[in-house]
Amino acid sequence: MRAGLFSLELLPNQDEREERLIARCRALAEEPALVDEEWMKSMVVSVLDCVARKYPLSEQQMEYDGLQQRIAWYSCNEDDPILLFLRARAFGASGKHTQQLRYLRQILNLYPHFVHAKKAMIDACSAIAQGGSETAEKVYARDMAQELLDRYPYLLTEQEKKRYRSIIASLGSCQSE
Numbered sequence: 001m002r003a004g005l006f007s008l009e010l011l012p013n014q015d016e017r018e019e020r021l022i023a024r025c026r027a028l029a030e031e032p033a034l035v036d037e038e039w040m041k042s043m044v045v046s047v048l049d050c051v052a053r054k055y056p057l058s059e060q061q062m063e064y065d066g067l068q069q070r071i072a073w074y075s076c077n078e079d080d081p082i083l084l085f086l087r088a089r090a091f092g093a094s095g096k097h098t099q100q101l102r103y104l105r106q107i108l109n110l111y112p113h114f115v116h117a118k119k120a121m122i123d124a125c126s127a128i129a130q131g132g133s134e135t136a137e138k139v140y141a142r143d144m145a146q147e148l149l150d151r152y153p154y155l156l157t158e159q160e161k162k163r164y165r166s167i168i169a170s171l172g173s174c175q176s177e
Helices: 016-030 038-054 058-072 081-093 097-110 115-131 136-151 158-171
Strands: none
Touching: 016 038, 016 058, 038 058, 038 081, 058 081, 081 097, 081 115, 097 115, 097 136, 136 158
16 A cells, blocks of 8 residues: 555644654655655655544644645645645645645546545535636636646746736636635
8 A cells, every 4th residue: 555544533732643754744745855664655645634623723724635635735646645635635725626626637647546635625625616707728727827837937047937827917807716
């Protein structure tokens, strides 16, 4: 097994070993370059997910969600289905359903039995259908340009950044999100 989201029962502040595990996973999420085994990504995400659910305050949950997103977006070549699902979930939560849909399609092409991705795809498609009718190509071009600018600007030349900003400005009125 290469990836998974594990259901864990951790008790923060009650067990020293669990505290060390949480601290180590937090450190790995803060510095994703230190993750040297594929399975560790899933472990880190699972531990952070478990801890986030234990905290009653949304501020603490947001902190752990942010750490999960940090590891999910570390590499532009990511193919771990759990990390791709985290990306899709974040786009869905922010109302960017076409971007969410792109990641869900990628997951389901590789892992057609990923039930949570199928459920999320239904919701994303429904939200897009209810949101308006811009052509998919326009929305896709806008979303991809925005993602590159936001997440991987170091892969772009200054000329490409300028061109992508222009594309976003001209397509910014898309109503499908």
